[in-house]
Amino acid sequence: MIRNCFRIKKFSVRFSSTISSKPSYYHRVEGESFQYLTIGQLLKQATEKYGDRQAFISCEEKSQISFNEALHKANKLASGLLNLGLEKGDRVAIWSPNFEFWYTSYMAIARAGLICVTLNPAYTIPELNFCLNKVGVKAIISPEVFRKQQHYEMLSTLIPQLKNSKAGKIEGNATNSLQHVITVSDKKLPGAINFLELLNLSSENDLIKVEELQSSISVDDGSMIQFTSGTTGQPKATLLSHFAMVNSSYYSAIRNSLDKIYMKCSSPLPFFHVGGSIVSVLGSLHFGATLVSPSPHFDGEAMLRSIVNEKCNMMIGTPTFFVDLWSKQRALNLKIPEILIACVGGSLLSPQIVKDLETILKVKKISSVYGLTETSSVIMQTLPGDSNQSVEEFVGTVSKNVEAKIIDRDGKTVNFGEPGELCIRTSLNMLCYFNDPEKTKEVMGDDRWLKTGDQFILYENGYGKVVGRIKDMIIRGGENIFPKEIEDYLNTHEDIAETQVIGIPDDRMGEEVGAFIKLKDSSKTLTQNDIKEFCKNNLAHFKVPKFVIIVEDFPKTLSGKIQKFKFLEFYADKLKNLE
Template identity: 55%
Template sequence: MRFLGISKYNKKLLQLKFQSKPDILRKCSTKESYLHNFGSEPFQYLNVGQVLKSTALKYPDRESIISCNERTRLTFSETLYKVDKLAAGFMNLGLQKGDRVGIWSPNYEFWYITMLAIARSGLVCVALNPAYQLPELEYCLNKVGVKAIVAPEVFRKQKHYEILMNLVNRNSTSSLKHVIIASDKKLLNAKRYRDVLDIASESDIAEIDKLQSSISPNTCYNIQFTSGTTGKPKAARLSHFSLVNCGYDMGKRQELNLRYSRICVNNPLFHGYGIIITIMNCLNHGATMILPSPHFNPEESLQAIVNENCNIIYGTPTMFVDLISKQRELNVNLPSINIANTAGAICTPNLVKDIQKHLNVTKVRSIYGLTETTAAVFQSLPNDENETLENSVGYISDHTEVKVVDGSGNPVPFGQPGELCIRGYMTLLDYYDDVEKTKEVLGVDQWFKTGDQFVLYENGYANIVGRLKEMIIRGGENIYPREIEDFLNTHPDIKETHVVGIPDERMGEEVGAFIRLKERSKSVTLNDVRKFCEGRLSHFKIPRFVVIVEEFPRTLSGKIQKYKFVDVFKNELEDAIKSN
């Protein structure tokens, strides 16, 4: 997943005010695009569970999480006790250090407790998109050998328990030993979450605290799935150390260390924005997380901001568009908001202004990062002005090296585009059980190749120009065309499919499928494609637009020229958009 900042490449960045301490930024003596931010503070050599304990001791009575939909709230001391109860419950199930435990759910209190219990018990947290359908879930569980999974029984149309039982009954996930369902019902072949929480004795709970010193910060704690160009998700392994220090650094950039913050959390918890930018930020700095609803609902978010007196809002640009639209409709009397933090996609200058105007926000802040870099590489500085925000993805993170290279791997001059490469504590350990894919992106010198085309400036700021890969970013969700293309090509009437991102004001990009049919007499409509995808692809991957074509633009050597699709098929696409 990419965490993108604000606006486009702009040479005005070269003249913008230098905001950082110059003595911690190092660059080449030449004009090559290389920078190293040494950082202003030392690292924290702690695991995630130790950070929780430290914060609970420092702020025992401060609220750690409030779930508005569930009408629950926990202080940090209550959180620590509940987390250790669940961690002890995991141990009583026979789970051992290093075992993988999946969380497959929208935003509930148990997501937060489970994630931290996994940390305190020395297990590995496998974050799963709650929109996954059976084939996607099956692949991920088998890929990393998940031994236990925690999920709700059902959420909206997604029948989590039913899907899991389908896998269990087919014996298609040999590693999966425990299905834990957050439900009051006693369900066949599943354990109730509350029962696992309550099986441990007080002595078992005490043992969890003793376990912390044996959990090395350097070990893997979190596995994040990130799709590759082949369409099959890769499993990026991230360490306790990277999550702890990224969370601390990002929280400091958002000034969580300077004041008590109550954060309205609109983004889902399952990916980097939720786990690192949200949970780890709050955990490091004693901030309170407010979950308005399990799934983003702008009206409930506005109400939560008022009822819980939030002073920070987290969300993707798409979410902020919806919040502004709902605020214009309801005209809620919002409190003063210190910061609106945006990540997941490009945020336009007009949206920055609308966020400030309509949501009563003082500062808008942005982040650029990737799943493989534990979320943040560039992020706004506390005193950045709107002009900086509108023309950059932020300033290089602490303890980070970056360079921009040409096709031969040589650094280009500052201000020139090339591929962004990153080196530092935050890069992934590796892709789980995938040596070849790891070697493709992470060299022996530990430089990580992002595949993103960037421009780097001497003053520490940067901007994304384009993507070397063909990834579509729809409302903060990363979508790789190849997966959808391969799936649609299994349709009996489809001969060839190519999927591209279609510019969209609200979502950033929408999924457009350009299709050649096996027989011209056949007919395949958008509705046909959607029905074919339902239950087999996540909802955000299902094409919004379908265009039937006879031929695709190609090079002389026969290669498809995707970048020409929107122009070549302009009329057909306009008809598809109008009929949508």
């Protein structure tokens, strides 16, 4: 039945090998208007259309909620948050991997007119403290513990008076702005508010007030803050609006054909990333797709079993995820249902990955996406009729109502077919970096053109391809890592004189972190284990260098500037010995 109603007309995207004489500016104008909705209104709309259909399934928790239940729970939690004294525009953080309460909290924060701050569950105490202070978080929602990460104990260390406070409000917190700690636990923890108790305290009158509140929340208000690093290495707080998030997810959902057929989508993308919170969560609301969360953190076997057990016909992930999937599939040899679409982002697809998606996982259609946190996720994506082979070279074509241009170092627009920095202007762009006008101005001027930092080639038909990164960003399994943050920390080691960090190509992760270190005393040495111990509790695990190479000097230009692009060439033998 599904095969008959979902026909893909494939064609090859053709490009001229010559450089055009026309400036590389492209604006995709299409007749369909923007969706003028808040996230809370989008959830209400989904409920009215799809009601008792499954909205979200958490495989590890063995739980599921319908669209009706999602709205009801969101309203109850929204009223609970407001009853704590939180007011419109206050920031509420979710510090957790993918659980059902993350989904509910996300919707509740939007329905309450608050701003959701998404935090990486792998953050250490210093990283957490920086983010809380940066945006003035007033309440945080987290599990008591997840695996080795002791969330409640870490918060207790950060806020010593927490355990001596009455549940409801932290008094005298001089460390940061945090007033309320909400924990998901089967225990009553000192100073913390129990999530389930807060969820169940709402009266019918409270729920009516939440519904009445929706008309006063502006579509153009800030709705979410996600942290992204920059060339300075310090995380920047990207403020996204309801409007941008709703429309970015809407356009991506259409290009994934969610408007044509009911999709049951297995997605391991972390909710604290725009891919998880916008493409996966919000994307499923527009056309009543069911979002399936295989496990709190990515687990290849869990994802495979979620596809089989829930009979998913769509999956979303990074190339790294899919490499792990077919490795597990070779071992398990499960009977996988027909996958109509695999939506892939985070890094470019190799021909081998495309082939394995088609042959091992039996994927009919591969959809490539490109976007940034600052553009509310996707602003380029393949069209439903594009051939699977097109994703090996191109990230797709410009999204609806998005302007794109390529500029040189002087800011001049280059011609189609010439490389340069990709710039984007759209209503999907971030509002700003929260309380950071200088950093905002660096990437987005008064004309609203946003510099992506990525080196691109754009063609006359709006298709583009990445040819390099102007920024030094490392993409490890879809995680964006910026070297300067790691370099600055390693340079605090008493034996290290200077550090340069680059991405080392890796078949599975795309890139791994490599640290090239000059020691103060050449007679000493440092190993990868030494560096791992030094980074413990101060850098998230995915930022810790896998490769540590002790060097006497760095490749430089005649003027003394370090040439990072030559590291792999200069130290190829040392890297080979470390593999």
